[in-house]
Amino acid sequence: MxxxxxxxxxxxxxxxxxxxxxxxxxxxxxxxxxxxDPVFEFNKKIIDATIDFSxxxxxxxxxYESRGVDGLxxxxxxxxxxxxxxxxIFTIADAKRGDIGNTSRQYAKAFFExxxxxxxxxxxxxxKDSVTPFLEFENKWVILLALxxxxxxxxxxxxxxxxSVKLFREVLRKSQEWSTKENMMYVVGATKAExxxxxxxxxxxxxxxxxxxxxxxGSLEEVARFGMNDKCGLLVNSSRGIIFxxxxxxxxxxxxxxxxxxxxxxxxxxxxxxxx
Numbered sequence: 001m002x003x004x005x006x007x008x009x010x011x012x013x014x015x016x017x018x019x020x021x022x023x024x025x026x027x028x029x030x031x032x033x034x035x036x037d038p039v040f041e042f043n044k045k046i047i048d049a050t051i052d053f054s055x056x057x058x059x060x061x062x063x064y065e066s067r068g069v070d071g072l073x074x075x076x077x078x079x080x081x082x083x084x085x086x087x088x089i090f091t092i093a094d095a096k097r098g099d100i101g102n103t104s105r106q107y108a109k110a111f112f113e114x115x116x117x118x119x120x121x122x123x124x125x126x127x128k129d130s131v132t133p134f135l136e137f138e139n140k141w142v143i144l145l146a147l148x149x150x151x152x153x154x155x156x157x158x159x160x161x162x163x164s165v166k167l168f169r170e171v172l173r174k175s176q177e178w179s180t181k182e183n184m185m186y187v188v189g190a191t192k193a194e195x196x197x198x199x200x201x202x203x204x205x206x207x208x209x210x211x212x213x214x215x216x217x218g219s220l221e222e223v224a225r226f227g228m229n230d231k232c233g234l235l236v237n238s239s240r241g242i243i244f245x246x247x248x249x250x251x252x253x254x255x256x257x258x259x260x261x262x263x264x265x266x267x268x269x270x271x272x273x274x275x276x
Contacts, residue, residue, distance in 0.1 A: 015055055093117040
């Protein structure tokens with residue numbers, strides 16, 4: 001999916017919601033444990049309940065890799081099901097990969113060719129040669145970690161060089177030499193919403209993947225106020241607040257209600273910005 005297709009999908013669904021499939025097998029409803037693949041059955045019902053309100057889905061690889069081969073089978077079935085919807089959704093592998101060039105190339109093949117995700121989160125700490133292998137795939141996206149919402153973000157991301165430039169700002173600046181808005185996004189945590197004004201001065205046109213709305217306390221209104229551009233430029237992720245809205249028989253229904261609630265807010269914000 002290219003830049004314009006993603007923007008058109010946002011306008012079509014009047015939403016910039018990304019649903020995070022952080023599908024912890026210890027938290028899914030107990031009755032699903034009787035199925036052959038509980039995690040996939042959980043994901044499928046969540047997807048069916050939320051797809052009218054969401055433009056993107058983001059499986060977090062930790063919740064699949066931690067289960068070994070069975071977890072990877074669940075992931076494969078999940079991405080196959082997501083891909084059956086074609087251009088109706090954008091898929092993100094939240095894997096945070098990043099290594100020397102040869103290794104990055106193999107990671108890229110795994111997520112873009114084998115699993116066929118649209119996008120992959122990548123850690124840029126090792127520099128250009130660890131990122132560029134991911135940029136060689138047509139209509140595939142790299143989502144670089146820029147400013148995260150975890151407490152430890154302050155350990156390194158705000159570190160200033162001799163010119164008083166913070167590390168996250170240098171990541172934003174330097175990475176623009178590697179590619180363009182057409183296949184590169186940035187992760188910016190919703191709990192850092194006030195930093196979005198500063199970030200938009202450096203990357204005014206790129207899409208931003210913004211986790212942390214919902215259970216982590218980020219404000220959707222603040223994210224939109226500081227981060228939205230004339231192409232929306234945002235994918236706002238909610239994981240636990242949607243997929244674990246209930247742990248009973250009505251879990252999918254409640255997930256759909258939470259997704260609809262966010263979509264309605266997003267529709268209003270898009271209209272106020274004259275995007276739709």
